[in-house]
Amino acid sequence: xxxxxxxxxxxxxxxxxxxxxxxxxxxxxxxxxxxxxxxxxxxxxxxxxxxxxxxxxxxxxxxxxxxxxxxxxxxxxxxxxxxxxxxxxxxxxxxxxxxxxxxxxxxxxxxxxxxxxxxxxxxxxxxxxxxxxxxxxxxxxxxxxxxxxxxxxxxxxxxxxxxxxxxxxx
Numbered sequence: 001x002x003x004x005x006x007x008x009x010x011x012x013x014x015x016x017x018x019x020x021x022x023x024x025x026x027x028x029x030x031x032x033x034x035x036x037x038x039x040x041x042x043x044x045x046x047x048x049x050x051x052x053x054x055x056x057x058x059x060x061x062x063x064x065x066x067x068x069x070x071x072x073x074x075x076x077x078x079x080x081x082x083x084x085x086x087x088x089x090x091x092x093x094x095x096x097x098x099x100x101x102x103x104x105x106x107x108x109x110x111x112x113x114x115x116x117x118x119x120x121x122x123x124x125x126x127x128x129x130x131x132x133x134x135x136x137x138x139x140x141x142x143x144x145x146x147x148x149x150x151x152x153x154x155x156x157x158x159x160x161x162x163x164x165x166x167x168x169x170x
Contacts, residue, residue, distance in 0.1 A: 008134035009058055010124045012141055016050045017114045024107045040103050044085045047110065048157050049148045051078045053141045055163060061137055062123070065130025070116070070123050072164075077113045079162045081106060086160040 007015070020043060027039040055078060059071055084106040091099050117123045128134070152158075 006135065006142070007138050009061075009132075009137035009141055010127060010134060012138050012145075013050070013054065013058065013124070014118065016046065016053075017118070020046050020050070020110060021114075024103075024110075027103055027107075036100070036103075040088050040099070043103070043106070044089055044157065045152060047081060047085060047106075048152070049145055051082065052148055053144060054078070057137060057141050057144060058127075061132055062127050062130065065132055066123055066126040070126070074113070074117070074123060076164045077109065077116075079165045081109050081113070082160050082162060083165075084109065085157075089157060 023039055023043045023046065027036055027043065030036045030039055055075065059074065062071060084102055088099070088102050088106065091102065096102075115122075119125075
Protein backbone atom coordinates (compact mmCIF):
# COMPACT_ATOMS: atom_id res chain seq x y z
CA UNK A 1 0.00 0.00 0.00
CA UNK A 2 1.32 3.44 -0.83
CA UNK A 3 1.69 5.82 2.07
CA UNK A 4 -1.13 8.34 2.14
CA UNK A 5 -0.18 11.95 2.53
CA UNK A 6 -1.68 13.35 5.70
CA UNK A 7 -4.01 16.29 5.31
CA UNK A 8 -3.85 19.52 7.20
CA UNK A 9 -6.60 20.45 9.65
CA UNK A 10 -8.48 22.73 7.26
CA UNK A 11 -8.48 20.14 4.47
CA UNK A 12 -9.90 17.56 6.89
CA UNK A 13 -12.62 19.94 8.03
CA UNK A 14 -13.51 20.80 4.43
CA UNK A 15 -13.71 17.08 3.62
CA UNK A 16 -16.20 16.74 6.48
CA UNK A 17 -18.21 19.65 5.08
CA UNK A 18 -18.43 18.00 1.65
CA UNK A 19 -19.41 14.64 3.16
CA UNK A 20 -22.25 16.18 5.18
CA UNK A 21 -23.44 18.19 2.16
CA UNK A 22 -23.74 14.91 0.22
CA UNK A 23 -25.69 13.33 3.07
CA UNK A 24 -28.12 16.26 3.13
CA UNK A 25 -28.59 15.91 -0.66
CA UNK A 26 -29.30 12.19 -0.23
CA UNK A 27 -31.78 12.98 2.55
CA UNK A 28 -33.68 15.40 0.30
CA UNK A 29 -33.99 12.76 -2.44
CA UNK A 30 -34.68 9.80 -0.14
CA UNK A 31 -38.00 8.00 -0.26
CA UNK A 32 -39.43 6.24 2.72
CA UNK A 33 -39.09 7.22 6.33
CA UNK A 34 -36.68 4.40 7.16
CA UNK A 35 -34.15 5.65 4.60
CA UNK A 36 -34.57 9.28 5.70
CA UNK A 37 -34.19 8.34 9.34
CA UNK A 38 -31.00 6.39 8.63
CA UNK A 39 -29.53 9.32 6.67
CA UNK A 40 -30.54 11.81 9.37
CA UNK A 41 -28.78 9.71 12.01
CA UNK A 42 -25.66 9.55 9.83
CA UNK A 43 -25.77 13.34 9.44
CA UNK A 44 -26.06 13.72 13.21
CA UNK A 45 -23.12 11.37 13.79
CA UNK A 46 -20.89 13.17 11.29
CA UNK A 47 -21.78 16.60 12.67
CA UNK A 48 -21.28 15.51 16.28
CA UNK A 49 -17.79 14.26 15.48
CA UNK A 50 -17.02 17.36 13.39
CA UNK A 51 -18.10 19.82 16.09
CA UNK A 52 -16.10 17.90 18.70
CA UNK A 53 -12.97 18.14 16.53
CA UNK A 54 -13.42 21.85 16.02
CA UNK A 55 -14.25 22.63 19.64
CA UNK A 56 -11.64 20.38 21.25
CA UNK A 57 -8.73 20.93 18.87
CA UNK A 58 -9.14 23.41 16.03
CA UNK A 59 -10.86 26.40 17.63
CA UNK A 60 -8.60 26.46 20.71
CA UNK A 61 -5.57 26.39 18.38
CA UNK A 62 -7.05 29.35 16.46
CA UNK A 63 -7.14 31.58 19.54
CA UNK A 64 -5.08 34.67 18.77
CA UNK A 65 -4.94 33.95 15.02
CA UNK A 66 -8.65 34.33 14.25
CA UNK A 67 -10.97 37.21 15.16
CA UNK A 68 -12.39 36.49 18.60
CA UNK A 69 -15.94 37.41 17.55
CA UNK A 70 -15.77 34.91 14.69
CA UNK A 71 -14.71 32.14 17.06
CA UNK A 72 -17.47 33.02 19.53
CA UNK A 73 -20.05 33.00 16.74
CA UNK A 74 -18.81 29.57 15.63
CA UNK A 75 -19.33 28.14 19.12
CA UNK A 76 -22.86 29.59 19.26
CA UNK A 77 -23.67 28.16 15.81
CA UNK A 78 -22.43 24.77 17.01
CA UNK A 79 -24.72 24.92 20.04
CA UNK A 80 -27.72 25.74 17.84
CA UNK A 81 -26.86 22.75 15.64
CA UNK A 82 -26.40 20.52 18.71
CA UNK A 83 -29.91 21.37 19.90
CA UNK A 84 -31.37 20.32 16.55
CA UNK A 85 -29.21 17.20 16.48
CA UNK A 86 -30.60 16.23 19.90
CA UNK A 87 -34.14 16.80 18.62
CA UNK A 88 -33.52 14.71 15.50
CA UNK A 89 -31.89 11.93 17.50
CA UNK A 90 -34.83 11.86 19.95
CA UNK A 91 -37.42 11.87 17.15
CA UNK A 92 -39.20 8.73 16.09
CA UNK A 93 -38.80 9.45 12.38
CA UNK A 94 -42.18 9.44 10.65
CA UNK A 95 -43.96 9.74 13.99
CA UNK A 96 -42.48 13.23 14.44
CA UNK A 97 -44.40 15.50 12.08
CA UNK A 98 -41.51 17.99 12.20
CA UNK A 99 -38.74 15.46 11.46
CA UNK A 100 -38.07 16.56 7.87
CA UNK A 101 -38.35 20.23 8.86
CA UNK A 102 -35.80 19.79 11.66
CA UNK A 103 -33.33 18.17 9.27
CA UNK A 104 -33.93 20.96 6.72
CA UNK A 105 -33.31 23.70 9.30
CA UNK A 106 -30.17 21.88 10.46
CA UNK A 107 -29.02 21.81 6.84
CA UNK A 108 -29.59 25.56 6.50
CA UNK A 109 -27.70 26.26 9.72
CA UNK A 110 -24.79 24.09 8.62
CA UNK A 111 -24.68 25.70 5.16
CA UNK A 112 -24.44 29.13 6.82
CA UNK A 113 -21.73 27.94 9.22
CA UNK A 114 -19.69 26.32 6.41
CA UNK A 115 -19.91 29.49 4.33
CA UNK A 116 -18.59 31.58 7.21
CA UNK A 117 -15.70 29.20 7.76
CA UNK A 118 -14.75 28.80 4.10
CA UNK A 119 -15.36 32.26 2.62
CA UNK A 120 -12.44 34.59 1.80
CA UNK A 121 -11.48 36.27 5.06
CA UNK A 122 -13.42 33.64 7.01
CA UNK A 123 -12.25 31.48 9.85
CA UNK A 124 -10.21 29.09 7.68
CA UNK A 125 -8.53 31.91 5.75
CA UNK A 126 -7.60 33.65 8.98
CA UNK A 127 -6.29 30.39 10.43
CA UNK A 128 -4.12 29.79 7.35
CA UNK A 129 -2.56 33.26 7.80
CA UNK A 130 -1.81 32.51 11.45
CA UNK A 131 1.21 30.66 12.70
CA UNK A 132 -0.67 27.40 13.24
CA UNK A 133 0.82 23.96 12.70
CA UNK A 134 -2.06 22.87 10.46
CA UNK A 135 -0.38 19.55 9.61
CA UNK A 136 0.13 18.72 13.27
CA UNK A 137 -3.45 19.74 14.06
CA UNK A 138 -4.64 17.57 11.17
CA UNK A 139 -2.87 14.53 12.60
CA UNK A 140 -4.30 15.23 16.04
CA UNK A 141 -7.80 15.66 14.61
CA UNK A 142 -7.58 12.47 12.53
CA UNK A 143 -6.57 10.48 15.59
CA UNK A 144 -9.39 12.00 17.65
CA UNK A 145 -11.89 11.39 14.83
CA UNK A 146 -11.02 7.69 14.77
CA UNK A 147 -11.44 7.45 18.53
CA UNK A 148 -14.79 9.28 18.48
CA UNK A 149 -16.14 7.08 15.67
CA UNK A 150 -15.17 3.99 17.61
CA UNK A 151 -16.72 5.36 20.81
CA UNK A 152 -19.97 6.44 19.14
CA UNK A 153 -20.30 3.15 17.24
CA UNK A 154 -20.05 1.33 20.56
CA UNK A 155 -22.06 3.67 22.80
CA UNK A 156 -24.19 5.87 20.53
CA UNK A 157 -24.07 9.64 20.49
CA UNK A 158 -23.35 11.34 23.81
CA UNK A 159 -25.70 13.64 25.69
CA UNK A 160 -25.79 17.12 24.21
CA UNK A 161 -23.27 19.43 25.86
CA UNK A 162 -23.67 23.09 25.07
CA UNK A 163 -20.74 25.47 25.24
CA UNK A 164 -22.45 28.86 25.05
CA UNK A 165 -26.07 28.29 26.07
CA UNK A 166 -27.77 27.27 29.28
CA UNK A 167 -29.73 24.04 29.16
CA UNK A 168 -33.39 24.82 28.61
CA UNK A 169 -35.98 22.74 30.40
CA UNK A 170 -39.59 22.78 29.34
